[in-house]
Amino acid sequence: ISMATALRLAAVARDSPAAVSKLGRERASLCAIARPGGQCFARRGLVLRCQSGAAAAAATISKGGAADGAGAAAGFTVVMKFGGSSLASAARMREVADLILSFPEETPVVVLSAMGKTTNNLLLAGEKAVSCGAPKASEINELAVIKKLHLRTIDELGLDSSIVSGFLDELEQLLKGVAMMKELTLRTRDYLVSFGECMSTRIFSAYLNKLGKKARQYDAFDLGFITTDDFTNADILEATYPAVAKRLHGDWIDDPAIPIVTGFLGKGWKSCAVTTLGRGGSDLTATTIGKALGLREIQVWKDVDGVLTCDPNIYANAVPVPYLTFDEAAELAYFGAQVLHPQSMRPAREGGIPVRVKNSYNRHAPGTVITKTRDMRKSILTSIVLKSNITMLDIVSTRMLGQYGFLAKVFSIFEDLGISVDSVATSEVSISLTLDPSKLWSRELIQQELDHVVEELEKIAVVHLLQHRSIISLIGNVQRSSLILEKAFNVLRRNGVNVQMISQGASKQVNISLVVNDSEAKQCVQALHSAFFENGFLSEVEEADLAQNMAPVLVSSNGAINGN
Numbered sequence: 001i002s003m004a005t006a007l008r009l010a011a012v013a014r015d016s017p018a019a020v021s022k023l024g025r026e027r028a029s030l031c032a033i034a035r036p037g038g039q040c041f042a043r044r045g046l047v048l049r050c051q052s053g054a055a056a057a058a059a060t061i062s063k064g065g066a067a068d069g070a071g072a073a074a075g076f077t078v079v080m081k082f083g084g085s086s087l088a089s090a091a092r093m094r095e096v097a098d099l100i101l102s103f104p105e106e107t108p109v110v111v112l113s114a115m116g117k118t119t120n121n122l123l124l125a126g127e128k129a130v131s132c133g134a135p136k137a138s139e140i141n142e143l144a145v146i147k148k149l150h151l152r153t154i155d156e157l158g159l160d161s162s163i164v165s166g167f168l169d170e171l172e173q174l175l176k177g178v179a180m181m182k183e184l185t186l187r188t189r190d191y192l193v194s195f196g197e198c199m200s201t202r203i204f205s206a207y208l209n210k211l212g213k214k215a216r217q218y219d220a221f222d223l224g225f226i227t228t229d230d231f232t233n234a235d236i237l238e239a240t241y242p243a244v245a246k247r248l249h250g251d252w253i254d255d256p257a258i259p260i261v262t263g264f265l266g267k268g269w270k271s272c273a274v275t276t277l278g279r280g281g282s283d284l285t286a287t288t289i290g291k292a293l294g295l296r297e298i299q300v301w302k303d304v305d306g307v308l309t310c311d312p313n314i315y316a317n318a319v320p321v322p323y324l325t326f327d328e329a330a331e332l333a334y335f336g337a338q339v340l341h342p343q344s345m346r347p348a349r350e351g352g353i354p355v356r357v358k359n360s361y362n363r364h365a366p367g368t369v370i371t372k373t374r375d376m377r378k379s380i381l382t383s384i385v386l387k388s389n390i391t392m393l394d395i396v397s398t399r400m401l402g403q404y405g406f407l408a409k410v411f412s413i414f415e416d417l418g419i420s421v422d423s424v425a426t427s428e429v430s431i432s433l434t435l436d437p438s439k440l441w442s443r444e445l446i447q448q449e450l451d452h453v454v455e456e457l458e459k460i461a462v463v464h465l466l467q468h469r470s471i472i473s474l475i476g477n478v479q480r481s482s483l484i485l486e487k488a489f490n491v492l493r494r495n496g497v498n499v500q501m502i503s504q505g506a507s508k509q510v511n512i513s514l515v516v517n518d519s520e521a522k523q524c525v526q527a528l529h530s531a532f533f534e535n536g537f538l539s540e541v542e543e544a545d546l547a548q549n550m551a552p553v554l555v556s557s558n559g560a561i562n563g564n
């Protein structure tokens with residue numbers, strides 16, 4: 001293992017005895033960790049042997065903690081992740097099983113989300129339990145919906161109800177507990193939503209076994225997914241990669257069976273409690289496993305024909321984008337395209353593993369392939385993303401022109417308050433910025449907090465808090481930014497829309513962010529989509545380019561631009 005991994009594992013081991021028992025005692029070879037300086041320490045019976053230089057303990061693990069070749073050695077070739085939209089019923093479970101079996105040449109690791117809208121229902125049930133009173137907790141409508149869906153699925157697949165009955169009973173008890181306490185902490189919320197993935201994977205694994213395809217269910221929190229303790233939005237720690245690889249690899253060698261892994265879940269490294277990776281986090285589970293095992297491909301199966309040119313719920317004319325770079329996909333996800341989890345591209349990029357977004361309802365559609373580089377010759381605008389209900393701050397310095405340190409002061413206030421910023425535009429005396437909505441997902445940025453931000457900023461500036469704004473992000477080819485801007489502003493002007501803030505990144509792919517009022521945002525996206533993708537604009541530009549005999553351009557994920 002690399003020294004970096006060794007040190008991270010050492011840190012986990014040192015600070016969390018329980019993590020030692022999971023990571024180390026069962027897999028002593030993994031945890032024979034080197035530390036520089038030849039220092040040794042032991043904890044709870046686990047000896048961390050120390051050497052100088054690169055550690056040499058676990059033979060199966062190498063390079064940055066990923067188990068190079070471990071996947072290949074175990075026979076695994078791909079990760080196949082199926083989201084709730086692919087698993088909404090017994091019929092869908094049959095379809096997905098059939099889909100997996102239709103690739104006999106692959107040995108997949110399967111990652112599943114909760115069935116249909118189960119996560120939403122669990123969250124709603126939890127919220128209702130807080131205020132309904134203990135006697136009424138059993139009558140919460142969402143609990144009944146969850147029970148009905150899972151028991152009916154079990155029945156229709158011809159499985160034994162004992163697979164989920166224990167979970168359903170415990171879920172009811174948990175809701176009664178919440179009702180009694182009149183409180184739903186973030187930790188309890190994570191535990192509550194984990195029931196969805198725990199049940200879907202058990203049902204699916206049992207069904208594959210019934211079909212004669214040997215499968216083994218794993219709860220990610222027992223498989224080695226070690227995370228921060230940021231309940232509802234936890235980050236995966238490096239120790240996860242070797243732990244997951246070692247476990248999947250070892251089990252396969254002992255007794256080959258297709259792993260069916262719960263998406264979205266992990267285990268907090270200090271608390272040892274169940275954590276979740278943020279909404280849509282099963283995509284991240286899939287890419288983490290892909291990197292851990294060094295697999296050939298990560299497949300993310302959805303209910304759309306890949307990543308589309310815009311959200312199909314906003315505009316039905318959206319079409320699939322055949323190729324994306326990891327950076328483009330990350331940008332799309334971060335700026336609001338619900339189709340991928342914002343952090344999910346990171347492990348794939350680090351492991352250099354292509355991600356394929358496919359449609360489980362239309363398996364022959366080519367989907368979207370996401371890789372490190374792609375041919376940008378014909379690319380102008382890739383996709384339009386809308387993020388609504390954004391808060392924007394307009395901050396005008398009360399000091400005189402030319403005073404330094406204003407930006408530093410403003411950002412130090414955000415740092416002190418633990419609020420991160422999304423897009424920024426500055427002038428000599430003013431800053432306009434939008435607040436990072438991931439903050440909203442993880443811990444509601446409530447009005448009180450916003451008022452506090454304004455109060456602090458008002459000590460050095462005049463502040464306008466502007467709510468109900470939207471960010472429209474234009475993700476495209478950095479080499480064509482002027483063309484994109486020209487076209488976009490033409491469209492907006494024709495539609496009578498005044499842009500309130502603009503920000504454009506300087507490198508890699510273009511991300512032009514335009515802030516407009518919530519009320520006009522959808523209409524803007526539709527008009528922009530229609531202008532860029534539907535009226536022959538791209539082929540017109542292509543023809544013009546051909547006439548000029550443009551050279552091919554490759555933009556790589558690390559920002560390098562190679563022309564020839």
Ligand SMILES: Nc1ncnc2c1ncn2[C@@H]1O[C@H](COP(=O)(O)OP(=O)(O)O)[C@@H](O)[C@H]1O
Nearest residue numbers: 083084085086302304307308310311337338339
């Ligand atoms: N640019 C986009 N491309 C594709 N789908 C998008 C886009 N923006 C939003 N979506 C929405 O994302 C949904 C798929 O993501 P998600 O619901 O997380 O799937 P799953 O639950 O199967 O993982 C689509 O049904 C679509 O409504």
Ligand SMILES: N[C@@H](CC(=O)OP(=O)(O)O)C(=O)O
Nearest residue numbers: 083084113119279280281282
């Ligand atoms: N079930 C979780 C995790 C997830 O990834 O779901 P999906 O793949 O259905 O988006 C959620 O709804 O957030």
